[in-house]
Amino acid sequence: MTEAPIVETVKISKTYGAVRALRHVSIRFRAGTVHALVGENGAGKSTIGKIVGGATDASDGRLFVDGAEVRFTRPRDALAVGIAIVHQELALLPSRSVIDNVFLGIETRKRYAIAAREQRRIFGELVERWSFALDPDAIVGRMSTGDQQKVEIVRALARDARLIVMDEPTARLTAPETAQFHEIVRRLRAQGKTIILVSHFLGEVLELADTITVMRDGEVIRTSDASAETPDALIRSMLGADLDPNFVPASERRHGEPPVLEVRGLSGTKFRDVSLSVHPGEVVGIAGMVGSGRSELLRTIFGAEPASSGQVILDGRPLARKRRPRHALARGIAMLPESRKDEGLLLKRSVRENIVLPHLSMVSKRGVLSADREERLAVDMVERLAIKCPGTGAGVNALSGGNQQKVVLAKCLLNNPRVLLLDEPTRGVDVGAKRAIYDLIHEFVRAGGAVVLVSSELEEVLGLADSVVVMRRGQMTASLSREQATEERVLAAAFGTTGDGQG
Amino acid sequence: MKVEESVQAPLRRALHRAAGSRSRPRSRVDLLKDYSILGFLLLLFVFLAATSPAFLTAQNLNNVLDQSVAVGLLACAGGMLIMGGGFDLSAGAIYVLSAVIAAKVANATNADVGIATGILAGMALGGVNAIICTIGRINAFVGTLATSIFFSGAATAITGGGFTYIDDQDFGKLSAKILGINAPILIFALFALACAFLLNKTIFGRHLLAAGDNKEAAALSGVSVHLTLARAYLLSGTASGLAGVVVASRSLAVASTANGGNSVLFAALAAILVGGVSMLGGEGAIWRILAGVLILAFVANGFDLNGVDPLYQQMMSGALILLAVGADVWIRAAKANRS
Numbered sequence: 110m111t112e113a114p115i116v117e118t119v120k121i122s123k124t125y126g127a128v129r130a131l132r133h134v135s136i137r138f139r140a141g142t143v144h145a146l147v148g149e150n151g152a153g154k155s156t157i158g159k160i161v162g163g164a165t166d167a168s169d170g171r172l173f174v175d176g177a178e179v180r181f182t183r184p185r186d187a188l189a190v191g192i193a194i195v196h197q198e199l200a201l202l203p204s205r206s207v208i209d210n211v212f213l214g215i216e217t218r219k220r221y222a223i224a225a226r227e228q229r230r231i232f233g234e235l236v237e238r239w240s241f242a243l244d245p246d247a248i249v250g251r252m253s254t255g256d257q258q259k260v261e262i263v264r265a266l267a268r269d270a271r272l273i274v275m276d277e278p279t280a281r282l283t284a285p286e287t288a289q290f291h292e293i294v295r296r297l298r299a300q301g302k303t304i305i306l307v308s309h310f311l312g313e314v315l316e317l318a319d320t321i322t323v324m325r326d327g328e329v330i331r332t333s334d335a336s337a338e339t340p341d342a343l344i345r346s347m348l349g350a351d352l353d354p355n356f357v358p359a360s361e362r363r364h365g366e367p368p369v370l371e372v373r374g375l376s377g378t379k380f381r382d383v384s385l386s387v388h389p390g391e392v393v394g395i396a397g398m399v400g401s402g403r404s405e406l407l408r409t410i411f412g413a414e415p416a417s418s419g420q421v422i423l424d425g426r427p428l429a430r431k432r433r434p435r436h437a438l439a440r441g442i443a444m445l446p447e448s449r450k451d452e453g454l455l456l457k458r459s460v461r462e463n464i465v466l467p468h469l470s471m472v473s474k475r476g477v478l479s480a481d482r483e484e485r486l487a488v489d490m491v492e493r494l495a496i497k498c499p500g501t502g503a504g505v506n507a508l509s510g511g512n513q514q515k516v517v518l519a520k521c522l523l524n525n526p527r528v529l530l531l532d533e534p535t536r537g538v539d540v541g542a543k544r545a546i547y548d549l550i551h552e553f554v555r556a557g558g559a560v561v562l563v564s565s566e567l568e569e570v571l572g573l574a575d576s577v578v579v580m581r582r583g584q585m586t587a588s589l590s591r592e593q594a595t596e597e598r599v600l601a602a603a604f605g606t607t608g609d610g611q612g
Numbered sequence: 613m614k615v616e617e618s619v620q621a622p623l624r625r626a627l628h629r630a631a632g633s634r635s636r637p638r639s640r641v642d643l644l645k646d647y648s649i650l651g652f653l654l655l656l657f658v659f660l661a662a663t664s665p666a667f668l669t670a671q672n673l674n675n676v677l678d679q680s681v682a683v684g685l686l687a688c689a690g691g692m693l694i695m696g697g698g699f700d701l702s703a704g705a706i707y708v709l710s711a712v713i714a715a716k717v718a719n720a721t722n723a724d725v726g727i728a729t730g731i732l733a734g735m736a737l738g739g740v741n742a743i744i745c746t747i748g749r750i751n752a753f754v755g756t757l758a759t760s761i762f763f764s765g766a767a768t769a770i771t772g773g774g775f776t777y778i779d780d781q782d783f784g785k786l787s788a789k790i791l792g793i794n795a796p797i798l799i800f801a802l803f804a805l806a807c808a809f810l811l812n813k814t815i816f817g818r819h820l821l822a823a824g825d826n827k828e829a830a831a832l833s834g835v836s837v838h839l840t841l842a843r844a845y846l847l848s849g850t851a852s853g854l855a856g857v858v859v860a861s862r863s864l865a866v867a868s869t870a871n872g873g874n875s876v877l878f879a880a881l882a883a884i885l886v887g888g889v890s891m892l893g894g895e896g897a898i899w900r901i902l903a904g905v906l907i908l909a910f911v912a913n914g915f916d917l918n919g920v921d922p923l924y925q926q927m928m929s930g931a932l933i934l935l936a937v938g939a940d941v942w943i944r945a946a947k948a949n950r951s
Contacts, residue, residue, distance in 0.1 A: 451828060456826065
C-alpha cells in the first residue's frame with residue numbers, strides 16, 4: 110500500500126445551471142484503499158464519484174491520476190486510465206447474457222466475428238481469480254440485483270480497472286447480498302484495487318472504509334481515518350448548519366377535529382404496513398433516504414400505484430381499493446410528483462393548458478371547452494402563485510425551474526383540494542421560489558388543508574412538519590411529534606444506526 | 613380596500629389576457645415553421661398557376677382536391693392519433709376492407725345500408741386496434757402492422773381477389789356535385805373541421821395532446837390515457853371506413869388488393885410529416901396537416917400537367933418529407949446551439 114494518491118481532486122467545483130453542486134473539493138484517494146464519501150442527499154458525494162469516473166465534467170478545478178493532470182469528457186476517457194463506475198441504477202443490457210454484458214464494447218475479435226472461445230477463457234479466468242460464482246450464459250434481466258451487481262463489477266475488472274467508483278452499491282440489496290458484497294470489496298482491496306464508496310449506510314462505511322470524507326452542501330467538511338470516526342460524529346458533521354431561520358412552524362393543527370386523511374396498514378410495491386393520520390391544518394413530514402419507499406407511499410395513496418393491502422380513508426370514507434389518480438383528484442386529493450419534468454408537466458404545451466389539465470370539467474360544458482373560462486382560471490392561478498411568465502399562452506418549457514414547479518403546484522391547488530401530497534416540492538428551485546412555495550403550503554394549512562410532505566432536505570421536513578414519520582427500506586422506523594423530532598433522532602432512524610425512536 | 617380589489621382584479625385579468633393573446637404561445641421556431649409551410653404552399657400555387665394554364669381552372673382544382681380526399685381523411689385522423697402517442701399502420705387495410713364490406717352489403721340490401729355499414733365497419737376495425745394497443749399493451753407499430761396484414765387478408769378472402777362491382781347506382785350519390793363542388797370534397801372539409809374542433813375545443817383533444825406529450829404526467833393529472841387513445845383509434849378507423857366508401861362511390865367498383873390501401877396510407881403519412889406533426893406526439897395542428905395534403909397534391913398535379921413521368925413524383929414526395937422534417941430538426945438544433 111503506497112501513500113501516493115492514485116487519484117486526486119484539487120479545488121473541483123461543479124454547477125448545474127444556477128445550482129452549485131460542488132465547491133472547491135480537494136480529496137486524495139490513496140491506492141489500494143477503500144475511501145468512503147458520506148453526506149446527506151444533495152451533499153455532492155455522487156457528483157464527485159461521477160467526475161472521477163468521467164460520467165460528468167467538472168466546471169472548475171483540476172483532476173490528477175498518478176500525479177498527471179487529466180481531463181475526462183466521457184466514461185471511456187476514465188476507463189482508459191483504469192477507472193470504472195458501478196452505477197446505483199445498474200447499467201446492463203437486461204435481455205443479454207452475462208458474458209455479452211461483460212464484454213460489451215471490448216469484444217475480442219477474430220477478423221470481423223467475435224472470438225467466443227477466447228472470451229470464455231478470459232471470463233473463466235476472471236471469475237476464478239475473483240471467486241465470483243457467475244454463469245456466463247445466464248440472462249442478466251432474470252438475475253437477482255446482487256448478481257447483476259457482480260456482473261457490473263466483473264465488467265469493470267474485465268476492463269482492467271484499478272479504481273472502481275461504487276455509487277450506493279447496497280441501497281437495493283437484501284441483507285445476505287449486502288454481506289456478500291462487503292466480502293467482494295474486501296477481496297478487491299486485498300488484491301490492490303482502489304474503491305471509492307458512496308453510501309448512505311454509515312454502519313457499512315465504518316465497517317469497510319479505510320478513509321472517510323464527510324461532505325455537506327457541496328463542500329468537504331473533513332477527511333479522516335475510519336478508525337477515528339463514530340456514527341454520531343459523522344451525523345453531526347453531515348448536518349452542520351442550524352435550521353433555516355426562515356421557517357415558520359406551520360402548526361395550525363386543530364385539536365379535537367377528526368383526521369382528514371387516514372392511512373391504515375398500507376402496503377405497496379416498495380413499502381410495508383404504513384399507518385399515519387393527518388388532521389385539518391396539519392403537515393405530516395415523511396423523512397427517509399432516497400429508495401426508502403416514501404415516494405411509492407405517496408403514489409399509492411394517490412392511486413398511481415396499486416396497494417397490496419391496507420386502507421386509505423378520507424373524511425371518514427374509505428377510498429376505493431382499486432383507484433386511479435382521477436378518483437383521488439375527484440375526492441379532493443392532489444399530488445405534486447417527485448419529478449416535475451417526467452411526471453408533472455407537458456413540456457410541449459402552454460402554461461394555461463398545463464394548469465387546467467387535471468380539472469378540465471371546471472372549464473367546459475358537455476366536453477366542450479370554454480376558452481374564456483379556461484383563460485380566467487389560468488390567469489387567476491398565475492396571479493395567486495405569482496408565476497412569472499410572458500402570458501398564460503407561453504410554453505411551459507421556457508419557464509425557470511421555480512416557476513415550472515409553481516405551475517405544477519397550481520395544477521394541485523386548482524380545485525381547492527382537502528389533501529396535498531407533496532413529493533420534493535422544492536427540488537431544484539431557487540431560494541425565492543422555495544420561500545414562495547413554503548408560504549403557499551402555510552396558506553393551505555391555515556385554511557384547514559392537510560399536507561403530507563416528502564423531502565430529502567431534513568431542514569424542510571423539520572421546519573414545516575407538525576409530526577414526522579421516518580422510513581427506512583420500506584418500513585416505518587419512527588413516528589415522532591414535533592417536539593421529539595430532532596435531527597439526530599430522524600437521521601438515526603433513517604440510517605438505521607440505532608434503535609432510537611423505534612415504533 | 614375590498615371594493616378596490618374587486619374592481620382591480622378583472623382589470624388586471626383583462627390586461628393579462630390582452631398581453632397573453634398578443635404574445636401568442638408560439639416561439640420563433642414555431643412561427644418560422646408555420647410561415648414556411650404556408651409560404652411554400654403559396655409559392656407552389658403561384659408557380660403552378662403561372663407555368664400551367666390548365667392549373668387554375670375549376671375543373672382541375674375540383675379534380676385535385678377530389679383525388680386527395682381519401683389521403684386527407686386518413687391524414688387528419690391518423691395525425692391526431694400520432695399527436696396522442698399512437699400509430700395506425702392498418703388505416704390503408706381498413707380503407708380497403710370497409711369498402712369491400714360496403715359493396716357486399718349494398719349489393720345484398722341497398723346503397724344506404726351499404727354506406728352506413730362500411731363506415732361502421734371502419735369504426736369497428738378501429739376498435740379492434742384500440743383494444744390491442746391499449747388494454748392489450750401491444751406496441752402500436754407491431755399491433756397495427758399485424759391487423760393491417762389480417763384485414764388485407766380478410767378483404768381478399770371475402771372477394772376472392774379482383775374487383776367487386778356495386779349494382780345499386782344510388783351508391784354513387786356520395787360522389788355527386790353540390791354547387792359545382794364534388795361532394796367528397798365537402799365531406800372531407802366537414803371531417804377536417806370536426807377534427808380541428810375535437811382537437812382544439814374539447815376535453816378529448818386536450819387529453820389526447822397530454823397523453824402524447826407525457827403519458828405519466830397525463831395519468832397523474834387524472835387523464836385516462838387508454839380511453840383517450842382508444843377514441844383516437846376509433847376515429848382513425850372511422851376515417852378509413854369513410855374514405856373507403858367515398859372512393860368506392862366514385863367508380864362503383866372496389867379493388868381488394870392491399871396495394872391500393874398501402875399507397876393511400878403512405879401518402880397520408882407523408883402529408884402528416886410534411887405538415888410538421890411530431891412523430892413523438894404531443895403537438896401538431898389540423899390546418900398544418902391540410903397544408904401537407906395540399907402541397908403533396910399540388911406537386912403531383914404539377915407533374916401531371918407538365919407531362920413529367922409520374923415516377924419522378926414519388927422521388928419528389930420523398931425529398932419533400934426529408935426537407936420538411938429536416939428543416940424542423942436543423943432549425944431547432946441551430947437554436948439550441950445558440951442559446
